[in-house]
Amino acid sequence: MEKRYNTKFLIKSGVIAAIYVVLTIILGDLSYGPVQARISEAMTILPLYEAAAIPGLFIGCAIANFASGYGLVDIVFGSLTTLAAAYLTSKMPNKYLAVLPPILLNAFIVSIWVSKITKIPYIVNVGTIGFGEFLTAGILGVILASVFERVTKKDMR
Template identity: 45%
Template sequence: MKNKSTIFLAEAAAIGAIYVVLTLLFAPLSYGEVQIRFSEALTILPYFTPAAIPGLFVGCIIANLFGGAIPVDILFGSIATLIGAVFTYKLRNCSRFLAPIPPIAANSIIVPFVLRFGYGVNLPIPLMILTVGIGEVISCAVIGLILQTALLKYKGIIFRSQKSAL
């Protein structure tokens, strides 16, 4: 029998690696004030496994490092993804359609302030909340829910870690 913590770590690492690859593969769309980060669809994964929480957080840090983000973006952008992942996990026993709401909210609120005060983007904060929010809705709600629907068929097969992250 495999050690549960080893399975947890392997799941987290795989999720983080996929997040990095998807972010960098679609790099022109993954960064900036108007962004559709397809890797954010993976923020649906805490619905299935707590291993997704550290996986998404570390994956976002690495993707932001490789994407040339400034330190404040690496920190706060990754914290936005972490907050979204934690609250998606906490909503796992509610309607599955609520799962994309935490990452949409966290990124829509935090990222515009990073863009303004970190990068000096001179657009109104409400406009950037809207543009970042639209990208998050596309990534998390549309693509994420499609991914969630596909994974529901394989829930017990793909995600095996039972160790709680929180």
């Protein structure tokens, strides 16, 4: 029984990672740069409902960040930012507050290296990345959570 649970967890994580990678890379310029609107970031709501989403989002972000153009700093620290946001999301009391960790962490942390690389002022990047996260993780994330709750009949929070 324990082996089945571990396999199921790994499969869920892998599927979430794969979807994140495909959605990020397929939308190219929209996903990378000082104005980021990764549609895949809507999935950052999933740790509220599914523990397997935490490693899935982390791995998916790490793989997708190979195409970002920001190099090792984005692969390592961008992915760790996603991991921290996913963990914090899993601890939130409801879907409306669950969108705050990815929005705030990405806006304030990812902007550090994006501003250094692009030479765009940090505060401008906080605004543009934060706005992109608000649209994708915030609005689309809440929509995804509502659909997830309806389909799975889970009204977790």
